[in-house]
Amino acid sequence: MSRPSGRQPDQLREVIITRRFTCHAEGSVLIEMGNTKVICTASVDNSVPPFLRGKGQGWVTAEYGMLPRSTGSRMSREAARGKQSGRTQEIQRLIGRSLRAAVDMNKLGENTIQIDCDVIQADGGTRTASITGAYIALADAIASMLKAGTIKENPIVQQIAAISVGVFEGTPVLDLDYPEDSKAETDMNVVMGSNGGFIEVQGTAEAAPFARTELNAMLDLAEKGIGELFEEQSKALTVEV
Amino acid sequence: MSRPSGRQPDQLREVIITRRFTCHAEGSVLIEMGNTKVICTASVDNSVPPFLRGKGQGWVTAEYGMLPRSTGSRMSREAARGKQSGRTQEIQRLIGRSLRAAVDMNKLGENTIQIDCDVIQADGGTRTASITGAYIALADAIASMLKAGTIKENPIVQQIAAISVGVFEGTPVLDLDYPEDSKAETDMNVVMGSNGGFIEVQGTAEAAPFARTELNAMLDLAEKGIGELFEEQSKALTVEV
C-alpha cells in the first residue's frame, strides 16, 4: 500500500496553527492540516442558555459550516437553502461535546463560549481539524476572560484534540486526506483529552465491516497522532501574540 | 454496583419482536426492549433517488421519530416545530447507514427500501432498538419483493443488530435503560453484522473520559448482546406470519 500523499501510515499531515487570525473574536485560529483549512473562533457571551440560568455554571457550544466552494464541486449554501444538513448538525454537536470536556463549567461561571468552525478549504478531516483548532481558540478566549477579570480561576482542565484514522487499501492509516477518505473501507474519528482517555470514538464501516484487531490498530494510530497534536497545540500556545 | 433494574451487567432486557404489527407496510415490526417500544416499518418504492438513477443499484434509507409523549415529559412535535432536531437527523442517518450493510445493492435493483422507526415509548436505547427491529422489517419487505417477483435473488448479505453499552457507576453494563443512560459516565452504541465485524462504534464520554480497557470491556459486552439479538431475530423470522 502506498498513500496517495506519499505519507507513512502513521504520519500526520503538516499542521500549521495561526492564532489571532481575525481581529474581532476573543479567540481566532486558522488551523491547517495539509490542505484542510478551518477558521475557528471562540466568542465570549456573558450569559448562559435558559436551561442553565441561575445555576452558576457556564456553557460551551459550537457551530460548523463550510464555505460553498471549500470543496471540489460547489455545495449549495446552507443559509440560502434555509437549513443546516444532518451532517452539519452532527458535526457541530460533536465539536460542542468535545470542547465541553476541556472546561470546568463551575469555574467558567455564567458565561458561554460560542465556538464557530468555518471550513474555507476542505481536503478530508474537517471535523477533527475543527476540534483541534477550536481548542486553541477556546484557550485564547479564556485567557482574555482571565485578563479582563471576568473569571478568576482558569477553568481549563485539559487539552482536547482529534484526528481521523481509517483502513485504506487494507492498511490502517492516520489522518486521512480526501482521496483516502473517499475510498476508505473504514473511517473513524477519535477525540481525546490530554489527561488521558477517550472523549469520542466514532467508527463507521464505509465499505466493509471492521474487526476488533483493525479497531485496535486504528486506536493506536489515533493515540500517537493526538499525542503529536497536543504538542503542536502546546507549542502554538506558548508563543506571545 | 447494582443496576436500577436488578439486571446483571451483561444482561439484555426482555426482547419482544412482533411482526406484521400494522397491515399496510411490506414489513412492519414492533420491537420491545423492556419498556422501549419502537414501530419499525419497511416500505418498498420501485424507484431510486436521483443520484442512483440508471446505475442498476438499489437504496436503503431511514427516518426516525418519537411520539411527543413517548417520553417522561412531553417533547414538542417536530412536524409542528417545522424541523427535525440534530439528534433526530443523527439517528436516522445512523439507522440508514447500518441497514445498508445488510443489503447487496446490485441484487436489490433500482428499488428503494424506506425504513421508518417511530418510538411510541422510550426507556433508553431507542436508536439501537430501531436498528435491530428495522432489520426484521427489512427482511419481511424483501421477502415480499421476492414473492412478488420484483427481484429474483435475495439481496440480504447478513443480519444487522445493535445495542448500547456504557459505564454505569464504574461498571461496564449492557443495554442501558433510561435511569442508567441518564447517569452513565460513558455511553456507546455498537452496530454489528452477523458475518462478523463492526458496522458502527459510537462512544461518548458523558461525564468522564474512558480508558482503552473500558472501551474493550464495553465492546465485549456489545458482542455478547448482539449475538443474542441475532438469535432473537432469527427466531422471529422463522415463524410463519
Place this chain on the structure above:
Amino acid sequence: MSRPSGRQPDQLREVIITRRFTCHAEGSVLIEMGNTKVICTASVDNSVPPFLRGKGQGWVTAEYGMLPRSTGSRMSREAARGKQSGRTQEIQRLIGRSLRAAVDMNKLGENTIQIDCDVIQADGGTRTASITGAYIALADAIASMLKAGTIKENPIVQQIAAISVGVFEGTPVLDLDYPEDSKAETDMNVVMGSNGGFIEVQGTAEAAPFARTELNAMLDLAEKGIGELFEEQSKALTVEV
C-alpha cells in the same frame, strides 16, 4: 347497496379501547375502530398559553399526526418536509375544539391538557376515532390530576365522541371505512356531547351535492352511532387500570 365490509348501513365497526397503552402520559389510549388505530395521549402541563395567563382558566389543545406508513402507500413525514399539511392542521384544530367542549375551563385552573393523536394504522375515520379516543385519555389525565390534588373538583362536564357518516352508492351509512370513504358521494363528520346537542357538523359534498333529506338521514345515523360510542367510553372508563 352492500357495504364492502358487509356491515349494515347503521352498524359501527368493532370498537376496542385500550387504556394505559403507553406508560409515560397521564392519559394514554389505543383506540381501534376496525382497522383504524390511533394512539391518543393526554399530557398535563401546569401552565397555560400566554393569552390565558392570570385568568384562572385552563386550556385543552390537540395535535395530530400519521405515521408515514399508516396508509396504503407511504406518505412523506411531515417533520422531514418541515411543515404540517393543511389537512393535519384542520384536523388538530377540530380535535382541540371538540375536546374543549368536555371541560369546564374554570375548574381546570391554570393547567393545559395537551392531546396528541397519532395514527398508526389508517382505514378511514381517523379524525373521529381520534376525538372518541382522546376523550378517554383526557378523562384519565384529569383523574390523575384529581388524585394528585392538582385540581380539587372534576372539570369534566360531558363525554365527547365523534363518528363519520356518508352517502355511499346512494345509501346513508355509518362509520365509513377507507373503501367507502374514497368513493362516497358525501362525507360528514359529526361530534356530539353526552349532554345532548352537536359540537361540530362538517359535511362535504364529494361527488354530488346532498339534499336536506340526506343530511337528516346522516344525522340520524350519527346520533345512533355516537350513542353507542358513549356507551363504549363509559364501559372502558369503569374498568380499573
Place this chain on the structure above:
Amino acid sequence: MSRPSGRQPDQLREVIITRRFTCHAEGSVLIEMGNTKVICTASVDNSVPPFLRGKGQGWVTAEYGMLPRSTGSRMSREAARGKQSGRTQEIQRLIGRSLRAAVDMNKLGENTIQIDCDVIQADGGTRTASITGAYIALADAIASMLKAGTIKENPIVQQIAAISVGVFEGTPVLDLDYPEDSKAETDMNVVMGSNGGFIEVQGTAEAAPFARTELNAMLDLAEKGIGELFEEQSKALTVEV
C-alpha cells in the same frame, strides 16, 4: 333579541359586487357584504397540477389571505412569519372545494383556474363572501376562455354561493357580522349550488352545543340567504363590463 346592526334575523347585509375591479386578472371582483370587503380574482393557467396531467381534465384551486390591517387590531403578515396559519389553510381548502362544484372538469380541459381571495376589510363572514365573490370571478375567467377559444363549451354547471348563519343570543340569525360572530353560541358556514343541494355544511358550537331544531332553523335561514345571493350573482353577471 335585537341585532347590533338593527337587521332582521333573516336579513342579509347589503351586497355590492364590482366586476373588473383590477385590470390584469381574467376575473376580478370586489365583493362587499356590509363592511366585509374581499378582492376575488380568477387566473387562468394553461396547465394542470402533476396528478392530473394527461387526463384531459381541468382543476380549480384557491388561496386566501387577509391584509394585515384588514382587522381591528393588526395581524402579523403571513408572508413575513413564513407560514400560513391553520385557519388560512382551512379556509382556502374550503373555497377550492366549493368552487370545484361549479365546474365540469372534463369540459375545462387541461387548464387550471387559480382563485385568490384577499380580504381588504373584515367584519365577519370573510370566507363565505370569498366563495360568493369568487364564483363571479370564475365565471368571468371562463367567459374569457370561451371568447379566446381556449375552451369550446361552457364548463359551468351551476352557481355557487355561501353564507354564515348562527345562533346569537338564542335566536338563529343570517349573515353574522363581527360583533355577532364574536359572541355567537353557534356559527355555521353553508355553501350551496344553484342546482339545489348542499356543497358544504360546517357548524361549530362556540359557546354551547346546538340542537337539531337549531340546526334546522339555521339551514332554513341559509337556504333563504343563499337564494338571494344567487340572484345578486345573476344580476351582476348580466351587466356588460
Place this chain on the structure above:
Amino acid sequence: MSRPSGRQPDQLREVIITRRFTCHAEGSVLIEMGNTKVICTASVDNSVPPFLRGKGQGWVTAEYGMLPRSTGSRMSREAARGKQSGRTQEIQRLIGRSLRAAVDMNKLGENTIQIDCDVIQADGGTRTASITGAYIALADAIASMLKAGTIKENPIVQQIAAISVGVFEGTPVLDLDYPEDSKAETDMNVVMGSNGGFIEVQGTAEAAPFARTELNAMLDLAEKGIGELFEEQSKALTVEV
C-alpha cells in the same frame, strides 16, 4: 422618442389619493399613480421593538406585499411559498427607512407605527407609490394619536415622497410605467423630503451604464416630480375626512 403612454418626458401619471380607504387602520390610503394602485395603512402600536425599549424613542417600520394577481401573470403567494423574496425585503426596508426620515422619534415616544403597503394592481413604480401613499397614512395615524392624547406634540418633521425616473430609448423620463420600466436602460428610484435634500437615491444600469449627465438629468426630473407629489399630498391632507 415617444412614451408608450403619450406622456411628456417630465409628466407624472394621474395621482389619486383616497384617505380612509379601509375602516380599521389609524391611517388608510389608496394611492393610484395611473394604473398602479397600492393600499397603504399605518397602524399604531403602543410599544417599541426590544432594541429601543426604555429609551423614550419611537419607531416606524414597514412591510410590503403584492396580491398574487396584481401583475400581468400571476405571481406565487409569498405566504404560501413560506418566505418573502429578496425583492420584497429590499422594498420594505426602503419604505421603512424613508418614512423614518419624516418623524422625530423622540417626539413619537415609545410607540411604533407599522406601515403596510399592499399592491392591488401593478403598472411600474409600486415602491415609490408606496412611499408617497404611506406618508399620508402615517400623517393620519399621527393625527389620530394627537387627537387621542397618546402623544402631545406633532413628531412629523417633513413630508416624504418618492418617484422613479429612468432613461427610456435614450431619453430621461419621469415616473415610468411598466412598459417603460421593463425596457429602460436605466432605472432610478428617488426619495426626497420636503425640507430639501435626498433621502434615498437608488440607480441601476439595467441595459447600459449611465453617465453623470444622465444621472443629473434624472435627478432634475425627480426633483420636479417629487415637488408635484408634495403638493398632491398637501392637498389630500387638507380635506376633512
Place this chain on the structure above:
Amino acid sequence: MSRPSGRQPDQLREVIITRRFTCHAEGSVLIEMGNTKVICTASVDNSVPPFLRGKGQGWVTAEYGMLPRSTGSRMSREAARGKQSGRTQEIQRLIGRSLRAAVDMNKLGENTIQIDCDVIQADGGTRTASITGAYIALADAIASMLKAGTIKENPIVQQIAAISVGVFEGTPVLDLDYPEDSKAETDMNVVMGSNGGFIEVQGTAEAAPFARTELNAMLDLAEKGIGELFEEQSKALTVEV
C-alpha cells in the same frame, strides 16, 4: 474634520488582492481593504437556470455571507436561523447585478458563473469590497474556461469595481471604515465599469438628507477611488499565478 484612521478624505485604505487563495474554485480571491477581508470565489457550472435554457446565453449570479464572528459582536449564523436576512439578500442581488455588467452573456454560452463572497473580517465596505474582489475571481474563472476550451471567445467586456463614499462630520469622504460608517450622515455605494459610466448608485441619508452638491462631491470621490481600484485589479491580474 479628521478621519479616525488619519486618512485623507479622498484616500483609499490599503488594498491587497491575493489570487488563488483557496485551491478548488476556478477563481478564488482574498481581497483586503484595510481590515475588511472577503473571500471571493467564482465557480463554473456548465448549465444555466431554467429561465435561460435553450437561449444560448450564460448567467452570473452571487451569494454573500458573513462568518458569525467577522464582526465586533457575534452575529447569529444565517444557516442556523434558517434564513438569510433582508440585508444579505439585498447585498447578494447587488453583487450579482454588478458583475453581470462585466460579461457578454452570449459569449459566455450556456454556462453559469456562481460568485460567493464570504466576509471573514468586517470593518465597513464589505459589499463594495466583495464586488471589487469578485471581479478578479470572475476573470480567473473565465480564463480557466478559455484555457479548457469551454468557451472560445473572452466574454469580459469591462472591469467592474465598487467603493463606498459618505459624508462624515460634514465632509465627503472615500472608502468608509466601520467607525466612520456607523456615524456617517450619508452613506453611498457606487459601482462603475471601466468603460465609463455608473452601474449602481445607492445613496442613503442615515442621519440627515443630502444635498445635490454633496451627492456630486461623493460621486467625484467615488470616480477617483474606483479609478484606483481598476488599476489595482489590472495589476493583480497581470501577475502569473
